[in-house]
Amino acid sequence: MISFDIAPYREHPWYQALLLGGACAVVSLLLVGGNAMTSQPIQDHLTADKLAMLAQVLPQSYYDNDPLAETIELHSDALIGPATLMLARKNGELSACALQLSTAGWGGVMQIIMAIKPNGELLGVRIISHKETPGLADKIEREKSDWITSFDGKSLTNVSEKGWAVKKDGGEFDQFTGATITPRSVVRGIHQGLLLFQQWLKNQPSATTHTTHNEQAVEVHS
Incomplete structure (x- = not known):
């Protein structure tokens, strides 16, 4: 089995940039997924609130x-x-x-x-x-x-x-x-x-x- 030692590269700027970019990509994917899952329920809740407000007078x-x-x-x-x-x-x-x-x-x-x-x-x-x-x-x-x-x-x-x-x-x-x-x-x-x-x-x-x-x-x- 071939092993790869990344220790010598940890101090290089490109390594830090790659690590930061990967973390940002993961967080972005999580945010997009979370927004997709919650946007519709939030919209439904806002619509229900508006209808309840409307019903008070109309x-x-x-x-x-x-x-x-x-x-x-x-x-x-x-x-x-x-x-x-x-x-x-x-x-x-x-x-x-x-x-x-x-x-x-x-x-x-x-x-x-x-x-x-x-x-x-x-x-x-x-x-x-x-x-x-x-x-x-x-x-x-x-x-x-x-x-x-x-x-x-x-x-x-x-x-x-x-x-x-x-x-x-x-x-x-x-x-x-x-x-x-x-x-x-x-x-x-x-x-x-x-x-x-x-x-x-x-x-x-x-x-x-x-x-x-x-x-x-x-x-x-x-």
């Missing part, structure tokens, strides 16, 4: 399509980043939309999801995430208070322009004791969302118009 009875597959990016100067409009269809016709947007709160960015009928009426609103003060401003959460449900049924038609504010500012919506900025931000975000939806709807040839995934839509400037 009942399944409103659609027979996949709203997550029909999304449109909308833009408003009054919001943080683009908003995502998800189209719900029943028998091919637009039955409702869900709009996810971000607005500035007292503690940081708040993410809001709202469902809107084609006539502009709100089906429901929920706060997805926020950084507001616990015990003081977290009444925006449905689990802590029913305040967020006060927007159900509201629209740009049955609430005046001035009415889209907290009562302290002359509007229709309650604020929280010692925490006015948070509800003020939520009201402002919802109002901007409704304006954004209204502008988008005006640009559609009809309520049944089919739109493609990630189509760029209108911008609203405040």
Whole structure:
């Protein structure tokens, strides 16, 4: 049996480079294999989370399509980043939309999801995430208070322009004791969302118009 002594080569740079390259190749293969095994379960989990989030404001009875597959990016100067409009269809016709947007709160960015009928009426609103003060401003959460449900049924038609504010500012919506900025931000975000939806709807040839995934839509400037 022929033996090969590698000891004399261990100090050579090419040997060290070869050893390092081999180790990197093994690690890369392990990472690729691990990603292939976990990417689908992760994607399935994310989809389930999005559907659960959607179900909070938009009942399944409103659609027979996949709203997550029909999304449109909308833009408003009054919001943080683009908003995502998800189209719900029943028998091919637009039955409702869900709009996810971000607005500035007292503690940081708040993410809001709202469902809107084609006539502009709100089906429901929920706060997805926020950084507001616990015990003081977290009444925006449905689990802590029913305040967020006060927007159900509201629209740009049955609430005046001035009415889209907290009562302290002359509007229709309650604020929280010692925490006015948070509800003020939520009201402002919802109002901007409704304006954004209204502008988008005006640009559609009809309520049944089919739109493609990630189509760029209108911008609203405040």
